[in-house]
Amino acid sequence: MAVIKTDSHLHTPMYFFLVNLSFFDVFYSSVMVPKLVQILLTKNKTISFSGCLVQIGLTFFIASSEALVLSAMAYDRYSAICNPLVYVMVMSKQFCVFLTCGSCLLGVTNSLINTLPLLRLHFCGPYFIHHYSCEMPELLPLSCTDLFPNKMILFTTLVIFGFGCFFPIMFSYTKIISVILKISSASGRRKAFSTCSSHVIVVTLFFVTGVGQYLSPATGSILEQVISLQYSIVTPLLNPIIYSLKNVEVKIAIKKM
Template identity: 55%
Template sequence: MENQTNVNEFILVGLSNYPELQFFLFLVFLVIYLITLVGNMIIMLVIRADPHLHTPMYFFLSHLSFVDICYSSAIVPKMLVNFLAKHKTISVNGCLAQMFFILLSAGTEVFVLSAMAYDRYAAICHPLHYVGTMNKRVSRQLVGGSWIMGLLYSLVNTVPVLKLHFCGPNEIRHFSCELPPLLQLSCNGTFINKIALLSSAVIFGFSSFLFTLVSYIHIISTILRIRSTEGRRKAFSTCSSHLIVVVLLFVTALSQYMKSSSVASLFLDELFSIQYSILTPMLNPIIYSLKNKDVKTALTRILGKIQVSHAM
């Protein structure tokens, strides 16, 4: 159904309360975005170039890096434009498109992280069956399923918005077209939208979180049963980077959606959103580069080859 509205554009008022800081914020988020792009691209290129990293774990990591680029690119470029623009507007269709890609990226990232948790569970808890369990076909199916689930999550929440009527006001109290602040501007009922948002959060988000949590309960239990300290250290090192990324994403996302309405504020909403949608995609490649010996070794090996080729 075509979205009929008296509003032709929305105003994104987030992070605009301090006019004197707009150029400074532009520089800060530009640097964050460039680090996100370069860091995740390096991870993807290193994994593709080094045969030692052609394993399920790094196959998932390369797709996580791609999702992080998509996630950040759905939000930050428009933010950068608005920092320098006098009128911080976005068209209705542009806003709906941005919301669709934000939901798609967020949903897909959650499920890719769950697939990575299952990979670590299979590797640590059932090492003798790992090669058969996590073959190329299964890895591709898990990644494909992650994108399908992300698409379903996005469609479930985007399609009902097309039926809403926006007649003013048109100020979105956020720096991007996220669903909750957009629903506040609707001139007709949003009951179906709120039900869709709550149901999808439980079905997609909580189920993924629960799956990841159960996987790590088994992983930690298995690691604690290893007798040697060195063995426990090596086992934990294979999943420590992923665990840090999971904690960063889920803690901030859950804090955002489970906080009491009494502590709700524009500042807290934006702070949590910046953490899980902008900072986390930047931090992921840094965490995997610093905490993962294989990635550091592969990067050193590739840089060495480049230096040798230039010297010849």
């Protein structure tokens, strides 16, 4: 974020979205890690109900916003590679800001839609969450209230946000790859394909593990916790490496800095 901010050559739509993606990655890690560190240091494994709701609400907000930003990034690359003649007109600064603000607004909306119905639930015990953080699939089974409305809201929003972001991203990268295959230079084709394939792998892991985790019933297994680590820690760790540090322009800017 600092490198992109200080280097004027990187003030383009692609890097604008990368700054926002980096912000959400930092935010995502900050939601869970501080509480987890406190638990590990103090051995006090409790969290208040309000603290649990905050974790769940922020997780929904960040995950939804990040998914939408990834969609915007895929559209930006699609415009740059498939429609280069109108790219500057389409991806104007105002449009980029609009997409980012829209992502945040929709993320907040999704968070409130899923989090506020939790206030109607009654918890009769046990109060033990088989997880290292508060997440919706692990919290719902602890309630003795009818969970059908909550599950329907969760399912509906996951389908709308999950598949509504995933398929446009895949469509964009399919078009991009089809253009890349027409590049005459073998080295250029290999370089472009390597970058796109990395993006597709990270995006696929993020969506498949995240949506799959929330759609499946919670069992408290080790596998569920490992999958949760993947989309909450591993993906934010890989994003700056794949989207930024593999980029030649960013490498040059870092050396200058």
